[in-house]
Amino acid sequence: MTLRKPPLREIHAERGATFTEFGGWDMPVEFDSIRAEHAAVREDAGIFDVSHMGEIVVAGPDATTLVQRLTTNDVTELDAGDAQYAAITREDGVMLDDTVVYRLPDEAGDDFGRDDPVPAYLFVPNAGHDTESHERWVDYRDDHDLDCEVRNVTEDWAMFAVQGPAAPDLVAGAVDDGGPDVRGLSRFSAAFAPLSGAECWVARTGYTGEDGFEILCPWDAAGDVWDLFVDDAAPCGLGARDTLRMEKGFLLSGQDFHPEDEPRTPYEADIGFVVDLDTEFVGRDALAEQAETGVEETFVGIELLDRGVPRHGYDITDEDGHVVGAVTSGTMSPSLDKPIALGYLPVDLTDPGTEVNVVVRAREKRAKVVTVPFE
Amino acid sequence: MSFDVPEGLRYRESHEWIDPETGRVGITDFAQDELGDVVFVELPSEGDAVAADAEFGVIESIKAVSDLYAPVSGEVTAVNEALFDAPELVNDDPFGDGWMLELDLDADDLDDLLTAEEYADQIA
Numbered sequence: 275m276t277l278r279k280p281p282l283r284e285i286h287a288e289r290g291a292t293f294t295e296f297g298g299w300d301m302p303v304e305f306d307s308i309r310a311e312h313a314a315v316r317e318d319a320g321i322f323d324v325s326h327m328g329e330i331v332v333a334g335p336d337a338t339t340l341v342q343r344l345t346t347n348d349v350t351e352l353d354a355g356d357a358q359y360a361a362i363t364r365e366d367g368v369m370l371d372d373t374v375v376y377r378l379p380d381e382a383g384d385d386f387g388r389d390d391p392v393p394a395y396l397f398v399p400n401a402g403h404d405t406e407s408h409e410r411w412v413d414y415r416d417d418h419d420l421d422c423e424v425r426n427v428t429e430d431w432a433m434f435a436v437q438g439p440a441a442p443d444l445v446a447g448a449v450d451d452g453g454p455d456v457r458g459l460s461r462f463s464a465a466f467a468p469l470s471g472a473e474c475w476v477a478r479t480g481y482t483g484e485d486g487f488e489i490l491c492p493w494d495a496a497g498d499v500w501d502l503f504v505d506d507a508a509p510c511g512l513g514a515r516d517t518l519r520m521e522k523g524f525l526l527s528g529q530d531f532h533p534e535d536e537p538r539t540p541y542e543a544d545i546g547f548v549v550d551l552d553t554e555f556v557g558r559d560a561l562a563e564q565a566e567t568g569v570e571e572t573f574v575g576i577e578l579l580d581r582g583v584p585r586h587g588y589d590i591t592d593e594d595g596h597v598v599g600a601v602t603s604g605t606m607s608p609s610l611d612k613p614i615a616l617g618y619l620p621v622d623l624t625d626p627g628t629e630v631n632v633v634v635r636a637r638e639k640r641a642k643v644v645t646v647p648f649e
Numbered sequence: 650m651s652f653d654v655p656e657g658l659r660y661r662e663s664h665e666w667i668d669p670e671t672g673r674v675g676i677t678d679f680a681q682d683e684l685g686d687v688v689f690v691e692l693p694s695e696g697d698a699v700a701a702d703a704e705f706g707v708i709e710s711i712k713a714v715s716d717l718y719a720p721v722s723g724e725v726t727a728v729n730e731a732l733f734d735a736p737e738l739v740n741d742d743p744f745g746d747g748w749m750l751e752l753d754l755d756a757d758d759l760d761d762l763l764t765a766e767e768y769a770d771q772i773a
Binding site for chain 2: 303307308309582583585605608635
């Protein structure tokens with residue numbers, strides 16, 4: 275299979291990046307050292323090329339209805355420039371993906387043959403999910419006779435994440451003269467701003483646990499926008515993004531949940547806050563029932579007390595040696611310098627301090643349940 | 650990028666080195682660079698026997714788990730326990746402070762291993 279390439283693939287290669295396949299894309303995993311990149315984001319600033327993330331625009335008179343029906347959160351709460359974390363679930367409540375939904379400024383009616391502006395949304399499926407997401411949205415729209423356009427613009431937009439305590443000043447300083455002061459954006463809000471002459475969607479979001487921004491810029495302007503930051507923010511790969519998000523206990527689509535390999539509902543995955551049962555969406559009834567009856571297993575943080583590194587797929591056992599779960603994500607935490615893991619455990623084993631084991635190469639390593647973010 | 654390949658050491662294709670004088674074993678500069686940040690090593694104990702071409706331990710970086718293979722057979726006469734608390738020594742100084750084991754060694758066992766020149770060609 276030919277891998278999809280971010281627009282700056284060759285520029286990253288010239289800088290010495292190593293690459294990995296992620297969601298069908300050939301993405302930089304490491305530029306210098308994961309540890310150094312991770313530290314740059316926690317202490318100063320880093321820039322990630324996340325152009326493998328999908329972008330889907332939904333616009334039209336029924337756009338709000340369509341987004342409301344296919345995501346778990348309440349999209350009607352969003353004004354233009356607001357963003358919202360949400361899950362995309364199937365009928366049985368199992369998560370197909372997680373996403374950020376942005377309410378764009380209303381779109382001029384020209385494309386629709388109408389004069390009135392229509393609501394428009396952008397949502398960001400995970401890498402490799404853009405095509406199936408687009409199809410799901412189009413099919414649902416057609417089945418329910420909704421009046422809106424669904425456009426897969428994944429390869430129209432490059433996406434960079436500038437993250438870290440120094441990111442607000444860097445991004446504000448990169449906006450062209452006359453553009454908005456993006457330091458005024460609150461967390462989970464966004465605005466159009468010109469960077470290097472290109473109109474970009476600048477959002478105060480990200481997935482590292484640090485302050486920072488995600489910038490969507492036109493594919494052709496990617497090099498110019500990247501150059502605005504790369505001397506001041508450390509170029510970072512997906513390796514550091516993974517360790518950063520793990521320390522904060524954030525889910526990784528496809529690994530911490532997956533519709534076939536690790537089918538989980540938002541409640542099991544401990545993101546019940548993205549579910550608004552007062553709205554109508556695919557999977558709502560199943561989730562309402564689970565909200566009533568409770569879950570059998572939930573997503574927890576685990577810290578190893580013995581030496582070793584927990585990895586995806588390693589068994590978790592209880593004090594009697596019975597397998598009670600598996601690690602879905604694990605690493606040696608670069609900031610905390612200790613082995614950390616994420617995974618699902620039966621609810622009676624999820625109290626912080628509960629002692630469990632992680633089986634590393636056939637040996638049980640002592641571990642305990644902790645609250646996330648890891649400290 | 651060019652990597653350090655000291656003369657006088659012998660090399661295994663899987664990127665371990667052995668010093669024929671001291672029996673000291675480690676991994677190469679190329680290997681530590683490929684692995685990235687080393688965060689954990691699992692090594693045998695002093696007195697354990699290792700067999701040529703068999704796994705003797707495990708090295709883990711943030712992103713990967715790799716087996717370590719013995720260049721020769723022999724008994725472990727010393728283990729670099731500093732690596733348990735400071736595995737990053739393997740990145741910082743793979744041919745020096747990042748060494749892993751010392752083996753008592755039979756000089757004949759070295760014949761199957763690569764010379765520095767042959768190993769440098771392999772990673773070129």
